[in-house]
Amino acid sequence: LRRAELDRALRDVERYTQLDTRGSASAQEVDTARTAQALAAARLVEAEGSLAQAQARLEASRLRLAEMTILAPFDARVVRKRTEVGQWVAIGAPVADVLALDQLEARLDVPESIAIGLVEQVSLARVRARAAGDEIEGPVVAIMPEVDALSRLVPVRVLIKNESERLRPGMAIVGLVRTGSAEQGLTVSKDAILRDDAGEFLFMEAGGVAVPVRVRTLFALRERVVIQGEIPPGAMIVVGGNERLFPGRPLMDMNASPRREE
Structure with missing residues (x-):
């Protein structure tokens, strides 16, 4: 709007100046047009300054909103809230527990005689969920270095894809690990x-x-x-x-x- 006013004032000055050269306009009319041009230019500068201030406030508000917005590091669901609306949260304090279901880590207790033949990222294991009835195969991603002295079992972690999201953390599962040969037991x-x-x-x-x-x-x-x-x-x-x-x-x-x- 202010720029349009300035453009109109410039056109008026140009028109009155041409009329003045032909003797069709008075010097006062030319001065009035030039004064209106100066005022329009001043109002434009003022408007541009106000716009710059508003943009700065907007950017500050966006920055503050970004600082107050906590994003999950991965696609997940909130399973537990640690804060309430209006509560002040310190830097590094937990606000919620999130859970991703597309991939799960199954923890199996494998006999030491079988675990010794497993290789991380190479060996495969099958996980059967009793409740869901699903059976999924996945790679062995970790073999714990410590063996339970009482049970002689080795904790093993298997990464499984849970595309159907039927499996849930905490479900009872049975792990099937290939031993290479069938034996009677x-x-x-x-x-x-x-x-x-x-x-x-x-x-x-x-x-x-x-x-x-x-x-x-x-x-x-x-x-x-x-x-x-x-x-x-x-x-x-x-x-x-x-x-x-x-x-x-x-x-x-x-x-x-x-x-x-x-």
């Missing part, structure tokens, strides 16, 4: 395994009494575990109530047919 119910300061053991029936047998868990397989131990074929293993047993306590087979006494 001894399995028992996971409820049969007990633990004490010396390690793992279970109670076996021998001669009608409970006999403790030391075992070592290799890995879990659904509701059972693969073990190593001196368990003879056909042995009866105590599953229920074993936490209250002690060596030598009499046992009775609840599935046995009743005997007739004469």
Whole structure:
């Protein structure tokens, strides 16, 4: 608007100047046009200054907004808020917990005898989620350097793609790791395994009494575990109530047919 006023004032000055040369305009009219031109130029300078100030304030507001806006470093969902509206937050303080579901890291406990043959970024493992029913294969991305002294298991991390987003952190999973060959193994119910300061053991029936047998868990397989131990074929293993047993306590087979006494 101010520039249009200045352009009009310039045209008026030019027109009155031409008229003055032909004697059709007075000197006062020319002076009035030139004064109007000077005022229009001053108003334009003032408007440009105001515009520059407004742009500076806008840039400052944008900068302040950017400083007050916290962006997640990746595409994710907010799963937990750490602040409330109007709360002051210090630099470096957490404001929310975010979670990405497109890729997940599965943590498996692998027997040391199998983990020793795994290679990071080369070996593959399959992860089966019990709740979702999905089975996904992914690379082994990390093999922890420490072995659990009691279980002889090695923590292994597997990166899996969760494109359907059916898997959720915290779900129970079963890990399947290729060993290169099929082997026979001894399995028992996971409820049969007990633990004490010396390690793992279970109670076996021998001669009608409970006999403790030391075992070592290799890995879990659904509701059972693969073990190593001196368990003879056909042995009866105590599953229920074993936490209250002690060596030598009499046992009775609840599935046995009743005997007739004469």
